[in-house]
Amino acid sequence: MLLKNRIISKLHYYMIVPAFLLFTIFFIYPLLRGIGLSLTDYDGMTKANFVGLDNFIEFFNDKRALNDMKTTMLFALGSAPLLNIFGFLYALLLDRKFIGKSVIRTIIYLPAVISPLIMGYIWYFILQPQRGFVYSIIESVSSNAVEFNWLGNSTMALWVIIIVNVWQFVGMTMVIYLAGLQAIPEELHEAGKIDGATYLQSIRYITLPMMIQPIKINVITNIIGSLAVFDIIIALTDGGPGYSTESLSIYIMRKCYGSFTGYSTAVAIILFFIVLIPVIISFKYLNSKNVEM
């Protein structure tokens, strides 16, 4: 404590203030006002009237919103686990020494550098009916290429969106897992080997329990990111066919532009709770598995 007193001055207490002040002005204040707006019928122009919880009740009668909620959840259910499974496998694969390791890691991370919007456009180009890359390949080997239209089929389109998202961001999850793998002391695996553990056993009983912290970061950021999915859908399907691949965040944006401002913020708050529930569950679960170093 004495040591601390000599180093920490009064000024250090306030070092968090600039960051928090910025955050309060540009996040917390609009957030609180947003919560207020969700209780009104504000349309972006005329005066807002207080309507109580009407917006929230309306959500549950809004077929398009409920469908978008389903789409968003299905997307997250597909995307978050795949990102983590592949990110983990990639990390295991690339953790050992080999020539060109850092070049390969850089390459695998590289798709995350592209904006999701451009990534979506690229894949739209590849998959578009009648004209895309895949179409011309199918056409050259089969006669009924005309039927090829993944993006026009709501189930296939959602899968395409999930796979493109995983394709793009698997490098990011991989990097966090790689960092985790490097923090595991080598001796643990050696001790396991001496006790006769196979490769799979040492992953299950040594690596996994030591990776709770990176798993926590990845699972939680992936759930949050997946449930807020926006750009990639705009570029790939624009929510179509119909509204079948529209995510809740796209719907909120459209409603907000379409003079249902109050309602759109109410939907956004509902989205927040949809994000919160899986995050809390996985946090609790992963915390219960935590091992002390």
Add this chain to the structure above:
Amino acid sequence: MKQFSYKIIRLVIIVSIALMALFPFYVLAILALTPSSVNFSEKLILLPRLYFDNFFEAWKISNIGQAIMNSLIITVGAVILVVVFGSMAGYAVARVKNKINNAMFLIMLGCMMIPGIINTVPLYTLMISIGGINTHWAMIMVLATNAMPFSVFLYSGFIKGLPITIEEAAIIDGCSKIGAYFRVVFPLLKPVTSAVIIINGLSIWNNYAQSVFFLQQQSMKTIPLAISMFFQQYGAKWHLMAAASMIGLAPAVLTFIIFQKYFIKGITAGSVKG
């Protein structure tokens, strides 16, 4: 023998996932380097030619030079804010353990879960009242705010791992208490700063969801906005879009390659051990 075939299989898998990762870049390159007169449905083109007119044309119509300037100003500004404020806040969280700091930290972390869109409308009215629509400085503030929680998290994790004796030594050698932070601790934060620059810098560079609201003027468009124009306004001009995307990607890829050396180290120390 078994060992050897294992190695071959591993190599094949590694090479194929690397190729998969490069595939989108390959498609972009082919599109950008092929004349727009070539129709892809008639002929499958697998090798890029050396045709650069798309770049010139894309540069001209989308005004992408201006877009790069806008993106640079906004990204550099926001990243500086995030690095300076974020590292200071991370230091306070790591070294000064009191309830107020902890509460502020937890509030910021908790807000990471809130979809940005809840804020968009009130933020829009706030931006109008402070005259921030179509300005660089307000966009810098907004995007820096969005990036703040995760960087404070990374910085505080990293600083917790630094022994406090570093500052003690600096003070004994005659550094002031605050000077110990700026002169001695801050330079040690290079790995985590690289991670913050890569993760937040890229997401700011690529930001679309907020920019599309707050930067509506033609002269204020950032790269993602300029590129989406090829799709939304000029009707799917693929070759030009690809050329413009490649121009816009270059600074991002360059930054990534410069900072990636410290990237994994920074993430390890900043988040995994914390």
